[in-house]
Amino acid sequence: MGIPKIEFLGAAGTVTGSRFLLSCDDTKVLVDAGMFQGLKELRLKNWNPFPIDPQQIDAVILTHAHLDHCGYIPKLVKDGFEGKIYLTEFTGKLAEVVLLDSARIQTEDAKYAAKKGFSKHNPPKALYEEPHAAKAVQQFSVQPFRTRIQVAEQTFVTFFPSGHILGASFVEVEFFGKRLLFTGDMGRQEHPLLVTPDKIPSGHFDAVITESTYGDREHAPTTTVFETAINETIDRGGSVLIPAFAVDRTEVILVQLRQLMETGKIRRVPIYADSPMALKALSFYRKAIDEDSEEIRDEIVRDWADKDPFDPGTLVELLTVEESKSINEPPQPCIIISASGMATGGRVVHHLRNMLPNPKHTVVLVGYQAIGTRGRRLIEGETEVKMHGEMVPVRAQIEQIKSFSVHADSEELIAWLKTASEQPGQVLVVHGEAGAAETFSDRIKSELGWKSHAPIDGEAVTL
Template sequence: MQTPKIQFLGAAGTVTGSRFLLSHGKTKVLVDCGLFQGLKELRLRNWKPLPIDAAEVDAVILTHAHLDHCGYIPRLVKEGFRGKIYATKYTTKLADIILRDSARIQEEDARYAAKEGFSKHNPPAPLYTEQDAALALQHFKPEAFHERIRVAEDTYVTFYPAGHILGAAFVEVEFFGKRLLFTGDMGRDEHPLLRQPDQIPSGKYDAIVTESTYGDREHVAETSNFEDVINQTIKRGGSVLIPAFAVDRTEVILVRLRELIEQGKIPQVPIFADSPMALRALAHYRDAIDGNSPEIRDEIVAEWAGRDPFDPGTLSELMTVEQSKSINKPTSPCIIISASGMATGGRVVHHLKEMLPNQLHSVILVGFQAIGTRGRRLIEGEEQVKMHGQMIDVKAQIEQINSFSVHADADEMIGWLAVASEAPKRIFVVHGEAGAADIFADRIKGDLNWDAIAPGDGEAFDL
């Protein structure tokens, strides 16, 4: 008799590329289908074929819409996947934005590389096109939280709010008699808009697959204060550039800036939200607030339904390329929020190219910066960074502010896991940089006395 298996096709030994394959007989279900990001050796893995035929995958279960969890889906469809992609309502809506934007950026980058001649590929090609993304989106099937649904033979899934970004879920999967839990990315109790994550459902799990993004650390008190950096920069006549993930981080930053302006803690300077993807995502957050979504905190709905919690009166939303170019070299103090959050692509790269050589300006990095990303290199103090084939001097003030993180840290993850009514038979620790997953696995063993392991890339286990 065959035993159900789980294989780790991504996010094992790295914090990107989440892909977990459940298989039993001819049934194959993929939990998350993300892009690898960061180091070139990781990005190159996006071009390698999966160790299975995409056409044999029956269904994809998607925890949330961040690119490292959903960004490979168009490629999967391009390679022959014909099943359904199960996700929550707002994950489906946000994935529509993110996947189209990902495809557009890849096509633009390929064209730019061809024009400038700095790619080793001839001709440069995108991993997938906007047409591929549009086709992939036809496979999405939105589902409600807390409802058990059948997704494949003897396979059922239930989504629970994870409090990470709008639509984000941790998922319970029943697979041929085995009960599994995938955390996806877990949020924090302090999110200014979203409710805190649900507790783990009671009962025994055959396996839990947990993230460990911050598995080797805790969120510590800031050495630099967000408003202090802004005030210092404005005082010397400079502008602040905030590379921010288009989904959720931009919303959280805008809420905080509004609060600081209303409290008189920073001047009422122009704020530019410069990312079409972020602005489309912002519309969904506004819709969730106005529609009293069960994901939104009660006090937010009570105070802000029908009003805009993101605009202090100085917000300009830049949709066109011309509008974006107009702020490349700011001549008077302003705050620019632009994607991507790790400064790996998108409009923020053009702003960085113009602003980094100017010591009047500041760049505030407000999210996790994976190894190999431009954001990580800035944090590590590199004096030059490469952009569009050129080495750019770094003279602007560089600061990292971790208080905006929407990832649970090690203590918060342990606290969340500890409320489980029973210890799982085994817990797999994934989605952490090299070392972080192993450290968190040891922490689970020591604090919870659970059987924990950090699997290697490609490893498979009987359930």
């Protein structure tokens, strides 16, 4: 028998493109298959040939439905992957929405680039199209939490709730006699809707592969900056634009806005949820609450049995492009929540183009902004940003609110790792920007006394 190994084909030295290939002899299993986002040099990696023929992959294990973990799956399918994609119920529901939306946006962007002539491809092309995403969905194999299943030769998988987004899991993988733990994206203790992450299963793990998105920092405590920014903007006759990830972040923001309006802390104005994907995701969160899903906090089910926790009475859900365009010049101050969360694509780009030049408006960034994204450039104070091939001046107020993160920070990650009953053989630190992963790896070594390493892109580690 060969020696099992893991190859880091993404999310090593960066927070995007999670792709971890387990191989032993002829067996090959991929944990996550995410898209690279952010810097152009990273995005271009999506176009590189996959290191092995996708037909050779026996199975894909998906931790959750965010694009940087699942967005590359249709490309694998397009190139010949025909195996099953193992995931939980709500990861399946959300990933279907995310992947079909990703395919649609890529196709639309390619058409727009061809029309405007600002792409280097001739003709501009999409990485994959909707038929590839639809085929990928047909390969989903939905699994319950905490149930051990076989996915390939000498390969067994168990999903555990991670509290990051609906359906999100950390995953135990038994691979040719080696016991591995993949955190995926680890959630926090106080998600407003989801239960706290499960503790680490007992026993010895040969390797723990942990994310480190916030591995070099702690989340700022909740402040009043969010409500202050909203009230000051409304008082000067402006509107607030919140670029938000369609899956989970929009739901978290809506819960917070409802609470702030009901307690009188912010003005009661229209809230426009302007993302078809976010609205589909919202319907799954409502379904999970209605069905008393094990992922939902008991108090949410109990306290909101007869009410919608996402709507303070002013929520307007915009489904069509025409409805979206209707708020380009809103007749009164309002709050607009629109995807994508890093302002890289989707309807929010059109709202930014319209609102950024006007100093009465405010853009509130509530999620992680990867290097190279439009959101990151706004945070860093750039006076103009490029959109659809032209430069747009930035005169609107820009605010970043860090307390909405649903990623565990360094303290929370360490506390969760301490729930292990035994010291693992090694810890491999991924899914952090260069510096964050190394810092967190050093902290694991110094505080826990564990063997730890932050792999580089393309590195292979024997197990």
